[in-house]
Amino acid sequence: MARRCELTGKGPMVGNNVSHAKNRTRRRFLPNLNDVSLQSETLGRTFKLKISAAALRSVDHRGGLDAYLAKAKDAELSENALKIKKDILKAQATA
Template identity: 35%
Template sequence: MSAHCMVTGRKPGFGKSVSHSHKRTNRRWNPNVSRKTYYLPSEGRRVTLTVSAKGIKTVDRDGIEAVVARIRASGVKV
């Protein structure tokens, strides 16, 4: 599963880990994403979305119908 939120668009951030000796190595900060299934009443089916913690809150606030419409408008198949 790629660490990319379908609702908010959050994706991994990249940077460096700095040790005590100041040696730098590459690292990556992944967003807190999980696969969550929602029921779409208008279509009578369930959809599975990869959403971050903030994306789940967005779905709760705006409603799944509005969020799916926004995702489809951006060109992603749901």
């Protein structure tokens, strides 16, 4: 699986290691990804996602997975997260 956050779309970046002598070698900066289980209040289920630490803080700040996905842009979300968002919106429409 790719090293990409399922909620924010953050992925690896590239840059240089720079020594004291200013020698430059290429390197990758990887996002801080964590496997977490997030609870959806609307669906009453938990979902396992691989998200960055920054995304986890954003989910807590917005008040949970449902509120985060409601405001999230579809272009940033993974296919799995888009399916969860669609199910939540469908459940809220019928309730």
